[in-house]
Amino acid sequence: MIAVLQKASVTLAVGGWNEGSANYSEMAADQKKRSSFIASAIETIKKHDFDGFDLDWEFPTKRGGRPEDRENFIALLKDLRAALKPHGYILTAAISAGIETLKSGYKLKEVGDLLDYVHLMCYDYRGSWDSTTGANSPLGPVTDPLTVKSSVSFVLANGIPARKLVLGLPTYGRTFILETPPAEGEKRNLGERSKTGAGFQGPFTRTDGFMGYNELCLELKSSNWTVYWDDASSTPFAVNGDKVISFDNAKSIQLKVSDLLGD
Known part of the structure; x- marks a missing residue:
């Protein structure tokens, strides 16, 4: 592990879901604001001896963004690349x-041309915002647009080099509340009707529809949960009364990685 960590790059990551898109959309549309943003990033990278910069704008053209974001995202990456390269810093981005x-x-x-690595966020395909239970990070099939296989196939077919693609996989669960609790001993399946927007919280993260992996491990050990395997998505899920958790374990992560490396 020490040898692995010594080779790892530690980068400054800016953005995330909670920040939304509007501020990034405004910044990327203006050359002066882009320059100010990049100067601040480089100052922080130097101060803390990071190896580079990771842009996590979620997402261009969405969530308060504008149609021009598609072009302006490239303009921002070009400016970042030009500013980071003389220092030997790497440039990555997380994309939907x-x-x-x-x-x-x-x-x-x-x-793909501008980045050293592209972080593909292969999670949140399903959640409590839906009207049915579903897998947070389903492997396949490739014919379903809401799967890891379809996302990877799409970006590879549209210009992202495989050698630059980094697969982002979840170490957390998505929670649901069933409309109809199961009878005692009745097997449940993903895809059943759930209450939209009514996922339950973990005790520490306290976020509806979300459960951290630490919370998940404690919950499965301390409560009366039944864990099932969903063949269609190649992921596990757990049921306790009207509560459902979709999550990943070592088996499902290994299946995703080995399957995609095989492709």
């Missing part, structure tokens, strides 16, 4: 795995 967002928000060939 949703096909529609990939189409509207990114010129993927140029993104």
Whole structure:
């Protein structure tokens, strides 16, 4: 592990889901604001001796963004690349795995050319915002647009080099509340009707529809949960009364990685 960590790059990551898109959309549209943003990033990288910069704009053209974000995202990456290269810093970005967002928000060939690595966020395909239970990070099938296989196939077909692709996989669960609790001993399946927007919280993260892996491990040990395996998505899920958790374990992570490396 020490040898692995010594070779690892530690980068400054800026953005995330909670920040939304509006501020990044405004910044990327203005050359002076881009320059100010980049100067601040480089100052922080130098101060803390980071190895580079990771942009996590979630997402261009979405969540308060504008149609021009697709072009402006490339302009921002070009400016970042030009500013970081003389220092030897690496440049990466986290991008959506949703096909529609990939189409509207990114010129993927140029993104692949400009970045050292592309972090594809292969999670949150399903959650308590849906009207049925589903897998947080389903492997396949490739014909379903809401799967890891379809996302990876799309970005590879549209210009992201395989050698630059980093698969982002979840170490947390998505929670649901069933409309109809199961009878005692009745087997449940993913895809059953659930209450929209009614996922339950973990005791520490306290976020509806979300459960951290630490919370998940404690919950499965301390409560009366039954764990099932969903063949369609190649992921586990757990049921306790009207509560359902979709999550990943060592088996499902290994299946995703080995399957995609095989492709």
